[in-house]
Amino acid sequence: MTKALLTGNEAIARGAYEYGVSVATAYPGTPSTEILENIAQWKEIRAQWSPNEKVALEVAIGASIAGARTLVAMKHVGVNVAADPLFTFTYTGVNGGLVLVSADDPGLHSSQNEQDNRTYARFAKMGLLEPADSQEAKDMVGQALMISERFDVPVMLRTTTRISHSKTLVELGEPQARTLKEYKKDVRKYVAVPANAKVRTGVKQQRLLEMAEFSEQTELNRIEWHDKRVGVVASGIAYQYVKEALPEASVLKLGFTNPIPLKKIADFAAQVEQLWVIEELDPLVEEQIRAAGIKVSGGKAELSRVGEYSPSMIRKAILGEDSTAQAPAAVPVRPPVLCPGCPHRGPFYALRKNRKRVTGDIGCYTLGASAPLESI
Ligand code: SF4
Known part of the structure; x- marks a missing residue:
């Protein structure tokens, strides 16, 4: 069995290769960008x-209807842009399976918001899948399809x-044969005029x-029984924090989180004596x-609705223990800057020199707001 140390994004790309994806589309943005960069190495896709x-989603939808297994990737705010075709789709x-990778950014490491x-x-x-490490990121591409x-x-x-950006070990498998489903x-x-969409509403509910x-049935949602004084429902990276903070607790690990297995x-x-729900950002599962009508002992009210969690936050909330970890050392602030040869430097320099200010778009352009350019 060959294993490799992969980021979540590299593992998703590997999953696309192993599980028969024929078409992959994306618009770049941290933390999603490396998915398509890595998929591009396989000429089969x-x-x-x-x-x-x-456009990325619309191309993917066309490929899916034509019969291809398809993956489309974007950062979380990109789904706002893709929402129009998504809701009709x-x-x-x-026809061919379609997986939409949404790479969210709790803590706003490189984003303008942290929408969930x-x-x-x-x-x-x-359907919704949430991997907790790179192995699951790869495997869940196949399960999503x-x-x-x-x-x-x-x-x-x-x-x-x-x-997306942490590396864990992943078992590599052989790629499945790529086949196109028949297009009929x-x-x-496929034509969502009102008369057809009304019928599809019932299909959607069913x-x-x-x-x-x-x-309820899938092993993607599994119980790990340990001490029954504390039971935790967790998904995604929060599952890893719970395992590190409370190795003795029982855990219901959710991998398939819409619909949840009530x-x-x-x-x-x-x-269990106490039921905790640990999830970053919105209390989607907890609510x-x-x-x-299931009694919840603790969750959002004891932790936070914003930013990332950590094992020490969870131990403090559930056990009342203060962290013994050392605070990070103070290091000089290193604000992001435009690349040395960036073509945006010249215009921003001219704007700054002429004391003009402009509004700006997403991504790198916003760096024109920082010193010494200060033009946004
Ligand atoms: S800073 Fe400029 S050169 Fe660098 S990635 Fe952004 S747009 Fe490209």
Whole structure:
């Protein structure tokens, strides 16, 4: 068995290679960019950058309807740009499986906000997978494609920066044969005029019920029994923090988080003295558990709705223990700057010299706001 030390993004690219993706599209943005950069190494996959995330998704939708397994990647705010076709695509459904990778950025390491895109999956009634390390990031590409084809729905694979950019060991497999599913012209399915979309609304609701049952059965949502005084529901990187902070606690690890497995959670809750829900950003899982009438001992109120978590935060919230870890050493601040040869330097220099200010777009342009350019 060959193993490799891969970032989450490299592992997702490897998953696209192993699980039969034929078309991959993306718009770059930290922490997602390396996914398509790595996919491009395999000539078996048609990989292309798009001018924006909406176009990336539209090209991917076309490939899916034509019968290809397809992956489209973007950072979290990119899903705002792609939301228009996405919401209609959840009505029409897929032909070849389609996985939408949303790389979220809790803590705003390189972003203008820290929106929690799990809400998009719930809003659009898509399947949702959350890997907790690089192995899962690879494996979940295959599972997302399987779920997409089984339930006729696009599936979101949601990572966060710590998953996207951290390296863990990954077992490499052989690539599956790439096959195209047969394309059949089907106006009632793929043309979302009102009469057709009304019919698809019912399909969508039925599919959600079937995915909820799948969520109860799948090993993607598994219980790790230990001491039953504390039971924790966690997903994504929060799962790793819980395992490090509370190795003795029982954990319900959620990998498939829309729809959540409410019956499994209720069974788990009934067998532990305290039920905690640990998730970064929005209380998406916690609110659904509380709304189902399941008693929650702690979660958002004891931790935080903003920024990243850490093992010491979790130990403090649940056990009341202060961290014994040393505070990070003070280091000089190193603000980001434009690259030495960046073509934006000249215009910003001219603007600064002439005391003009402009509004700016995303990404590198915002660096024109910093000294010495100060033009945005
Ligand atoms: S700073 Fe300029 S040269 Fe560097 S990546 Fe951004 S746009 Fe390109």
